[in-house]
Amino acid sequence: MTLPKRSSKNNRRGMTLLVIVVLVMLISLSAYRYTFVMESEYRLTRLQEELVQSRLSALSGVEYAAHLLEQPPVQRSARAGIGARERIYRRATQRDDTTPDLRQDRKESWQFGLVSASVENSVADASMRPVASATSGSLEESIHWRWGFENESAKLSIPAMLQLEQTRPGHFRSYLLTLPGLDEESADAWLDQLGVPRINGPSRRNTTMPVDQNTVGIIDNATTTDREESRDRIRALWYGGDLNQNYRLDPIEVQLLDKLSRSQSGLMSSGPTSTTPTPQFQPLQRYFTWTSGERNERKDGRPRIYLNQPNLQRLHQELSSAFSNEIANFVIAYRQYGPNNGPRSANPIARSPLQPSPAQPSTTQLSKAFTPSTNNPPTGNSSVAAPAKGNLGNAPPSEITLSASEYAPVWTIPGTFVIANSLDLVGVSIALPAEGKQTASAPKKVLRSPFSSDNGERRNYLGKWLSDTTLVDTPVLEGRVDVTEAPAEVLMGIPGIDANLAQRIVEQRRSVASNPEALDSVAWLVESGVIDMAKLREIEPFLTNRSDVYTVQSIGFRDNRSPVYRCTVTIDARTIPASVLDLKVWHPWDRGFDIDSLNGITR
Secondary structure: OOOOOOOHHHHOOOHHHHHHHHHHHHHHHHHHHHHHHHHHHHHHHHHHHHHHHHHHHHHHHHHHHHHHHHOOHHHHHHHOOHHHHHHHHEEEOOOOOOOOOOOOOOOOOOEEEEEEEEOOOOHHHOOOOOOOOOEEOOEEOOOEEEEOOEEHHHOEEHHHHHHHHHHOOOHHHHHHOOOOOOOHHHHHHHHHHHOOOEOOEOOOOOOOOOOOOOOOOOOOOOOHHHHHHHHHHHHHHHHOOOOOOOOOOOHHHHHHHHHHHHOOOOOOOOOOOOOOOOOOOOOHHHOEEOOOOEEOEOOOOOEOEEOOOOOHHHHHHHHHHHOOHHHHHHHHHHHHHOOOOOOOOOOOOOOOOOOOOOOOOOHHHHHHHOOOOOOOOOHHHHOOOHHHHHHHOOOOOOEEEEEHHHOOOOOOOOOOOOOOOHHHHOOOEEEOOOOOOOOOOOOEEEEEOOOOOOHHHHOOOHHHHHHHEEOOOOOEEOOOEEOOOOOHHHHOOOOOOOHHHHHHHHHHHHHOOOOHHHHOOOOHHHHOOOOOHHHHHHHHHHEEOOOOEEEEEEEEEOOOOOOOEEEEEEEEOOOOOOEEEEEEEOOOOOOOOOHHHHOOOOO
């Protein structure tokens, strides 16, 4: 029996279903691929958007910091209390309500945080616990971060130190050797980069070449490898090995430092500890700065009273409105007649030894500018130096002491004497010229200073006097060190301050940390008994109690899943509007900080 043959039509049964399955599979794969590409593009777009948002948040922090520093010091101190630091320096950026939120699952908002290195011995950190405390490798961290700014005036100005080196050769090097963890070879290498000539021989560097403000110069007579080694070592000294600027030494940074210190080429390879920070080591950027200074104004924002201005009537008016008529009269008489112990030499108008200043008219120039052009000068002007010369020889038999409140200034006499130091008026007297014909038996009239040297009376005027007056007619003062925040190591770099005095200043500053108003003037050094008036007269030109230049790291962040933007800037608010200088970006290295700690979350 034979079976019937199947038709070809029956043999093709089911092919349609198979073709459909294949087509569906291909379409599904295409759709999956399309979905995958779209999702990847969406993620990249979201990532790019979040990068922009983090960058804008960080830059908003920079603008916010500049706004804060443009305010007068009295307003800054009122809002920057220690307990309110996080509330002030960690802010949420405002979101535009007109823009739809594409990520509804995230309730956190973008924020910026303003942080800086926590410098020990500063008033701002005296009652604060370090925010970060961890170990990296075998080295214990000695640098922590805090909310707020880093005071550039609490450091030594490198341009000012270079200027001081011209009058005090070797001072810069001697000071460097007092810093913890810095040896002679490292100090000499950095000074060579700055172009400081060696006392015992020429430097290794051509001093006519410009110096990089990151102290990463190039040594002229070195090979390419040596230049790179030297540049890396100088950078390690400047940053203290903290190459990603998160104010701690990470394990990879410890390894890099160890590798750098083991190198046998370059200038600083004589020992394994040349650049390896010890637990006591601080980066050079904690002690030195390229930009520092302050606006020459009072704490409420008004300009300081210029004591050496030629317009004596205007000077009298400004002094009488800020102090008393007695003080105003005495300052005018001092400018006209000088102190009772003889005339001073024609010194230039006083300025801080650390402060570069434009040329100022000398005493002789001021005298010529306001002396009547006649062959016979008036009697009052001709007697300016006569009483003082008499005191150098035979003194009058007696004298009449007058209070400055009883004295009436004579405006026809120019101010030929320059006040070299604001404290020169304390405890001095002024010999007034005789009226009419002088006789040998006539008593001399002496004007008594209202600036008493008595400790009790000195508290009534000294602080305000130093804060509200100035000896230079410039809008900006540069190079002075902020004694309210400078660590002991920085204070030791000021001529006249040794290690013992620097430590006493820091200890006394800690005791008054709860009352910042006590530090409104450098006069607190005398009022608290740290130094006497003679020492204050010596070091006062180098000191200040304020700053308008700060460094800050601004961090734009949201949560642990979002990107972070980190940058450090120096904000120069010596002029308004403030300038943002030396922008450096650090987030390409890593996030740097734990976001939970930035959000105030403790684990």
